[in-house]
Amino acid sequence: MKTYLFTLTLFCLNIALLAGKTWAKQNPDVTVEAVNLIRSGWMAGGYGNYRITITNNTNHPITLVKWTAHWEINGTALPEEWGGDIQKSLNPHAVYNLDQVGYLPQDVAQKAGALTPFVAGTVEIEDGGKTYQRPYLFAVPVAKLPEPLVLVTSRYVGCRLMKSRYKAFPSVHRALSWMDDCYKAMRDLTGNTPYQGRRIIYTEAPPNPYWAYAGESITLNTDYVGSTIEDFNKGIISFGWVHEMGHDFDDGIGQWYIWNGPAAEFWANFKLTYALTHIPSNILVRWHYADGYPLPNGEHNIPMTGEDLLLKYYFVNGEGYLSDSARNWQSIGTDDMHALFQSIQVVYGWDVFKGFFRVYQRLKAEGLKPPSTAEDKISLIVAILNQEAKVDLVPLFRRWRFDITDESVKAMADKYHLASIKK
Structure with a gap:
């Protein structure tokens, strides 16, 4: 009997060792871990960020193919999935961090109720011609502010902040x-009235990956509300509040002239610049000088007028881009492109851009459709600016290495019935 038990035990041990070797061969020593970077949770109907960390503990390279993610409540997966390709080789003993921004839908938070939702997913890995998935999982508590919000309004805007904020906000009105x-100035520039007036x-909200983000309700990250109130009390308007309002004035027409993410940020700041140079001159904003122009005494952000912001930051901030011949229009950043358009404004005046935005309003009212490619949107921008400034700006945009031609601009002018500039 003892011999039988010993033999059976040895047999099972051999099977276990064999199984372990097979498992190790099919599943290389690669770990996948994920962490919610906002541990306090994400707001229902709001954003959060997280990091997926893949570690290759093997002695050979592997390929990270793609990743997937979905919501889970009490172990049950919800149907909608997201993710994307990675297509990256990971060297032996190397680590790769995949940083992502996620969104917690209202309905997911409602379904979770008192439970904590989880983000679950997989990373697909290729090793030696075989692929497999490694799972990950992390909790996302539904975040709420510790106090009720109180709304204070004016003619065009309002703020909905935690009740206690107003004790330290004597300058709220x-x-x-x-x-x-600022609202009236942006309406004057664009001819637009967002959200039907x-x-x-x-609106103050729990911590999220952003300082704030735009919408009919502009979401303010609670971590920065206190310092913003302090600046308002000192007579310093919030750059961020005006910037997000600038995004809102793209409502209904932005798809015509926004060709990528940096362009979206530029157009918001372009409206900000107009607003801050057309409101009372005693209002200051906290900012800094352009790249290569250090502030005195090593300072970074200082209170300045809107005119200083225009001339000492945006107007000259494209010099780095222009001096780097290796860069092309696809690498141009938000403040670089702002320098180009601000220079057009300085030379030809704001009325050119008042006409520019109103052309888009007319094209939309006529039922026309915006261009579908970045190149065509830029060519249409130049065609409209040519018409409004009554000059040929193609050489200027070519100097900034935009991929446009006389022909591409004329094609947009013809398609949208704009005046062509005679050479």
Whole structure:
């Protein structure tokens, strides 16, 4: 009997060792871990960020193919999935971090109720011609602010902040009147009235990956609300509040002239620049000088007028791009492109851009469709600016290495019935 038990035990041990070797061969020693970078949770209907870390503990390279993710509640997967390709070789003993921004839908938070939702997913790995998936999982508590929000309004805007904020915000009505002035200035520039004239509300929200993000309700990250209030109390308007309002004035027409992410940020700041140079001159904004122009005494952000922001930051901030011949228009950054358009404004005036935005309003009203490619959107931008400034700006955009031609600009002018500039 003892001999039988010993033999059976040895047999099972051999099977276990064999199984272990087979498992190791099919599943190389690669670990996948994920962490929620906002441990306090994500707001329902709001954003959070997370990191997926893949570690190759083997002695040979592997390929990271793709990743997937979905929501889970109490171990049950919800149907919608997201993810993307990685297609990256990972060297032996190397680590790769995949940083992502996620969104917690309202309905997921509602379904979870008192439970904590989880993000679950897999990373697909290729090793020696074989592929397999490694899972990951992390919790996303539904975040809420510790206090109720209180709404204070003015003519065009309002703020919905935690009740206790107002004790330290004696300048709230002055701040909102300044934002009303910015609203009127942006409406004057663009001819646009976002959200059919409904108020834009600045709404405090739990921590998220952004300082703030735009919408009819502009979401303010609670981590920065206190310092913003301090600046308002000192007579310094919030760059971020005006910037997000600039995004809102793209409502209904932005798809015509926004060709990529940096362009979206530029157009918001272009409207900001107009607003801050057309509201009362005693209002200051906290910012810095352009790259290569250090502030005195090693300072970084200082209170300055809107005119200083225009001339000492945006107007000259494209020099680095222009001096680097290796860069092309696809690498041009938000502030670089702003320098180009601000120079057009300085030379030809703001009225050119008032006409520019109103052309898009007309094209939209006529039922025409915006260009579908970045190249065509840029060619249409130049065609409209040519018409409004009554000059040929193609050489200027070519100097900034935009991939446009006389022919591409004329094609857009013809398609949208714009005046062509005679050479």
